[in-house]
Amino acid sequence: MRDHVRFRSEQFAPPDREPWQIAGERFGYALATWVSACLGERGFDVDFPVPEDWGWELGVKQDGRVVRIGCENVEGSVSRWLIWLAVADNGGPIRRFLRRESAPNAAYGIAAAIHTALHANPHASEIEWFRTTPDGAELDHGDTPI
Numbered sequence: 001m002r003d004h005v006r007f008r009s010e011q012f013a014p015p016d017r018e019p020w021q022i023a024g025e026r027f028g029y030a031l032a033t034w035v036s037a038c039l040g041e042r043g044f045d046v047d048f049p050v051p052e053d054w055g056w057e058l059g060v061k062q063d064g065r066v067v068r069i070g071c072e073n074v075e076g077s078v079s080r081w082l083i084w085l086a087v088a089d090n091g092g093p094i095r096r097f098l099r100r101e102s103a104p105n106a107a108y109g110i111a112a113a114i115h116t117a118l119h120a121n122p123h124a125s126e127i128e129w130f131r132t133t134p135d136g137a138e139l140d141h142g143d144t145p146i
Contacts, residue, residue, distance in 0.1 A: 001108055002129035002145045004084040004138075005115070006074065011123035013078045025073075028055035031081055032071040038117040044110065059088070065106040069114075085111055111145035 012034065014027040032049035036058055039046045047059040055072025066088040074080035085107045111129075118124045130141045 001111065002131050002140055002142055003086070003107060003111060004082060004132060005111075005118065005127060005129045005145070006080065006082050007118060007124050007128070008080050008126040009121070009124045010079050011121070012073075012081055014073075025076070026053065026055050027073040027078060028071040028081070031083070032056035032058055032069075035069060035071055035083060035114065035117075039110065039113055042113045044113065055082075060110055062110060063106040067107050067110050069110070083114060085114075108145070115145055 012028070012031040014030060029049065029051075032055075036046045036049060039060060045061040049056045049058045049071070052070075055070060057071070058069050060067045060069060068086045068088055070082070070084045070086070072082050074082055087106050115127075115129070118127050127143070128141055129143065129145050130138045132138055
């Protein structure tokens with residue numbers, strides 16, 4: 001599954017400074033609150049966004065797991081955005097091994113909801129999904145999360 005989506009939108013352009021902003025050129029509060037609202041409307045149990053030094057993060061409880069969602073601007077831009085999903089690693093090594101197959105399933109419904117919301121948003125364009133390697137290299141670019 002592709003778990004990163006990059007797109008263009010003027011809708012989430014930040015003010016001079018976002019509330020609780022940690023890093024000066026890292027934004028995403030408006031995007032994170034929009035993602036939170038979109039997922040909440042679709043019945044997901046969503047946490048309130050929290051600031052990070054790279055942007056904003058929120059958590060979604062899904063299939064007994066917590067899926068972390070990162071929302072951030074593409075470095076140096078206030079009109080290009082990135083949303084990524086990661087299933088939180090909760091439990092020891094045996095529990096992680098036994099639940100490995102459920103991790104993509106926990107994130108898939110969330111990715112599908114984000115995909116639908118982005119395509120319904122008239123302010124979003126150039127929507128592109130992809131995966132990354134552990135060292136951050138992009139691969140498997142496509143129009144959808146699957």
